[in-house]
Amino acid sequence: MNMAVKIGRLKLKNPVMAASGTWGTDYLELSDAGKLGAVVLKTVTLESRTGNRSPRVCETASGMLNSIGLENKGIDDLIENKLPRLNGIRTCIIASIAGDDKREFKELAVRLSACKRVDAIEINLSCPNIKYGVNEGLIAHNEKAVYTTVKAVREATKLTLITKLSPNVTDIKVFACAAEAAGTDAIALTNTFIGMAVDINTGRPMLGNITGGLSGPAIKPMSLRAVWEATKAVDIPIIGIGGIMDYKDAIEFMLCGASAIQVGTANFVNPNSTVEIVEGIEAYLKRKNIGGIGKLIGAIKLG
């Protein structure tokens, strides 16, 4: 069965990836990342970030809120300590980057382009839990900032670029088009939806950061709709993300036009879910007599 998909110049053996912030080498004991199309690393910034105060996670109806705050040890640590540990894993490695302004994004892209182990870069414009210095808000909430940031990264690297956008916008098509015009190879949709929850016994917010990003099955219909809207607006591949728990969810995204998918929160529930999704898609294609994964992409039947 042909499960391979292409994202820009990057060829993935199958369309299933682990999403940024939800995969780490700790999972190698529980699941074989070598069976995946790719893993997206935790977002890295130039300098280390300590992250947000506790509590950082909270369960909601069929979902979870998080406000981690991009805790990471910075680009030097990633290159010196983390990337070498990924050498034995037979899958594509996608680095995820975030910065305060286009200069920082550009510098990160330049540094990562020199790393052999990095196969592509995901530009994270949409973490809802931090304030970007210059914009005082999310880059992904300002289409001009999306354009200039992606363009700066595009000029800095030949690596395949994936731009991860925010669903917390009025019209996702505008932002998808801005990223495409700036030269991204693909668009990842969606990041988490901004939400909050309150503990009625203490009267306090459930998260230390008050608001956080909602993920998990609760957001799947909304993420799916965002993917569907975006595929009609751009010609580049879309990577579907949002509440994918099993192969059925993954196939929904692909029928709506996603060329590949990322699995996030499901990793916390079942660390082997990504591998099970690869196997599930393959079995589905066989069962349905569909000749290859390419025939599934955008094959939704309308009318």
Add this chain to the structure above:
Amino acid sequence: MKQLNAKILSNEKVGTAFYKMRLASSYLAKLAKPGQFVEIRCSKGTAPLLRRPLGVHRVSSLGIEVLYEVVGKGTEIISNKRAGEDLDIIGPLGNGFDLELGSDVNILVAGGIGVAPLMALAEGLSVKKSRKIHVLIGARVKSHVMCEGEFKALGCAVKVTTDDGSRGYKGLVTELLKKLLATHKVKTYLPDFRGITVYACGPNAMLKSVAAIAMEHGIPCQASFEERMACGVGVCLGCPVKVKSPEGYKMVCKDGPVFDAGEILW
């Protein structure tokens, strides 16, 4: 660690708010250490979604025991599971207590359900008969006092406090700790005395107070933290605890749940 299906051998209510569950797993029987925990999947569906972290209460030749309080939907579902059912668990997780501190006197301070992992610790420590083990149990009311008999059976000296005085002393468990340390202090001057170690598990306010008392006396203190978790293995960075080192935070699941009290920014 492994993700495995463990058969429930028993799951019974003890007291008014707690449950004790025995899980069969030769893997966990071999590897689980006092202070470690497991992540339990409550349901195959999406509500509740996340696993629930429960501390290892006891390690036996058959597997492990967990002692837990029903505090929400997840633990309620777990409490309704029957003997014979399989439970999807990941474990053993985290780092356990350091049993090799080699102290003559070991003081275990439990607050509420924090008593759960201290049972496994007491069993581990009691292997060396020369060790003196004190257990101080703090509970809200009489019916919440757990494991008193089991600790005594191990040869531990047990003292109990309750918030309302319905069992044992009335007041905070930390007051008992102060009293106990006052009586032991004199011995620290003896040349062959190999010291005192305090081990604590309970609410953060209690841990903070226990750590302060231990530090005042210059005694090592190991504190086991409770925190809401998502992954349980160090990937999601969702369970931070503030530390003094420049990194700012450590993760309760992977770096803990047991920390040296001196490491924590209280």
